[in-house]
Amino acid sequence: MGIPADDAAAEFHDFFERHYAELARLAHMLTGESEGADDLAADALVAMWHRWDRVRAAEHPPAYARGVVANLARSRVRSAVRERRRIALFWATHSGWADDPDVPTVVDVQEALRTLPFRKRACVVLRHAFDLSERETALALGVSVGTVKSQTSKGIAQLERLLGARVSAELVGGRN
Known part of the structure; x- marks a missing residue:
């Protein structure tokens, strides 16, 4: 049986307030993108909210949150790399420009x-x-x-x- 919804929301809100800035900074340092860091941290916190009963029972919820950010950042970096490769392949056939x-x-x-x-x-x-x-x-x-x-x-x-x-x-x- 979970905690009452109001208590869970207040507990999550407190967690959000204490850790959001750190998670956004981590996202920025892992991806190298300041523009998407806030979104990535917010995405991680949304994912955590959906599993809040399980997250709050974890031994170290902030470590769990960092892991979620790291996994989302890894996915974002991999997607960006794949996109850059597609663009480089396209441009390589159309110009002599070197991207690196x-x-x-x-x-x-x-x-x-x-x-x-x-x-x-x-x-x-x-x-x-x-x-x-x-x-x-x-x-x-x-x-x-x-x-x-x-x-x-x-x-x-x-x-x-x-x-x-x-x-x-x-x-x-x-x-x-």
Whole structure:
């Protein structure tokens, strides 16, 4: 038997107020798109509302919410990649334009993060931008702590190659 509807709505509203901004920021960092981050966070919260009885019974509802955002972001990124490939195929037959230049003069952090495979990016963002523990990150992504450790380490190494060790150390606060 579930909780009364008014109590559930109030509880969800409180959860929404406490976590919406964090979820939108996570969505932005995972997708690299500021425009769609709010929508993605809202979509995640709508999905959670539909399963609120199950979510509120979870051991860590905020970790569950981060996992929902991460899964939606992964789907959105994959869709965008597929769309870019279709567009690139179309333009490749019609012009000599290259959509991925080899020589960027400046690589900012968001561009560097976008180059990481999704799981590495998610681990780095959750560990260092959101300051989650390895365990919290593992819960959010539905992976083992060992996976979080290895993916974070590999992601940081890749960022160091792209941004330089000094910039990477500043980005992650000098910790691995």
